[in-house]
Amino acid sequence: MINLINDDCLKAMAEMDDCCIDLTVTSPPYDNLRTYKDSLEWGEHVWKPILEQLYRVTKKGGVVVWVVGDATIKGSETGTSFRQALYAVECGFNVETMIWEKTGSGCLGSNKYYGQNFEYMFIFAKGQPKTTNLIKDRENKVKSGTVKVNGGLDKEGKGKTRTVERKPLGKRNNIWRFDTQKNSDHPAPFPSAMVNDHIISWSNEGDTVLDPFMGSGTTGKMAKMNNRDFIGIEKVEEYFKIAQDRISAT
Numbered sequence: 001m002i003n004l005i006n007d008d009c010l011k012a013m014a015e016m017d018d019c020c021i022d023l024t025v026t027s028p029p030y031d032n033l034r035t036y037k038d039s040l041e042w043g044e045h046v047w048k049p050i051l052e053q054l055y056r057v058t059k060k061g062g063v064v065v066w067v068v069g070d071a072t073i074k075g076s077e078t079g080t081s082f083r084q085a086l087y088a089v090e091c092g093f094n095v096e097t098m099i100w101e102k103t104g105s106g107c108l109g110s111n112k113y114y115g116q117n118f119e120y121m122f123i124f125a126k127g128q129p130k131t132t133n134l135i136k137d138r139e140n141k142v143k144s145g146t147v148k149v150n151g152g153l154d155k156e157g158k159g160k161t162r163t164v165e166r167k168p169l170g171k172r173n174n175i176w177r178f179d180t181q182k183n184s185d186h187p188a189p190f191p192s193a194m195v196n197d198h199i200i201s202w203s204n205e206g207d208t209v210l211d212p213f214m215g216s217g218t219t220g221k222m223a224k225m226n227n228r229d230f231i232g233i234e235k236v237e238e239y240f241k242i243a244q245d246r247i248s249a250t
């Protein structure tokens with residue numbers, strides 16, 4: 001089931017049932033960095049009720065992946081991203097911070113500081129995540145290691161250890177590297193591979209995935225490719241049409 005809604009996400013989410021979403025993968029506007037066809041009304045008074053709605057519609061054990069960065073205003077980052085993460089905790093979510101390192105983006109930002117090339121990928125979980133298909137593609141540099149047996153003590157109270165072989169690939173760490181993507185007429189599309197990896201990590205086939213800030217529909221495209229149901233909401237008609245075309249062509 002694919003359900004695409006051309007409306008304000010707060011209004012559309014208010015009509016959704018409690019606890020109906022397994023996973024949200026989304027990226028809200030970043031402060032006022034972009035105006036999205038001058039349609040944007042953004043600030044605490046908007047994102048706070050949106051986070052409250054996201055908590056309400058998320059199933060127990062469901063996850064919200066909230067990808068965000070900060071604007072720099074008068075020489076300082078705004079810190080809005082952290083305010084949002086802390087507010088998500090006030091709403092009841094657990095929070096884990098992941099980083100998207102934007103490879104291939106050159107050296108960006110002010111001359112006074114090192115190049116700015118990451119965004120936060122906050123993982124808001126309603127309790128402990130119910131689905132964790134954690135990707136194992138990190139090469140284990142150490143092929144074998146020593147572990148303690150029985151608390152490391154034998155009968156004489158001496159240290160006791162045994163050698164174990166490590167699998168060649170271990171669980172990925174929480175900094176992910178993806179090129180920025182320009183794939184449509186939208187100013188800020190997600191990298192498809194990044195969305196793919198979140199979808200397979202935190203949901204199963206047949207689950208329902210939401211994106212309340214659908215933009216060009218990357219989350220919808222990757223949800224469909226991975227046999228998940230999808231609900232996408234986008235306010236700007238021009239972007240909504242791009243998303244419709246991309247998702248139906250998938």
Ligand SMILES: C[S@@+](CC[C@H](N)C(=O)[O-])C[C@H]1O[C@@H](n2cnc3c(N)ncnc32)[C@H](O)[C@@H]1O
Nearest residue numbers: 008009036189190213214215216217218234235
């Ligand atoms: C950062 S972009 C998302 C891009 C998307 N991840 C993609 O891959 O194309 C944020 C989007 O949210 C939309 N938007 C902003 N406020 C909204 C609201 N209240 N309801 C629905 N959509 C909104 C903007 O028009 C914009 O397309």
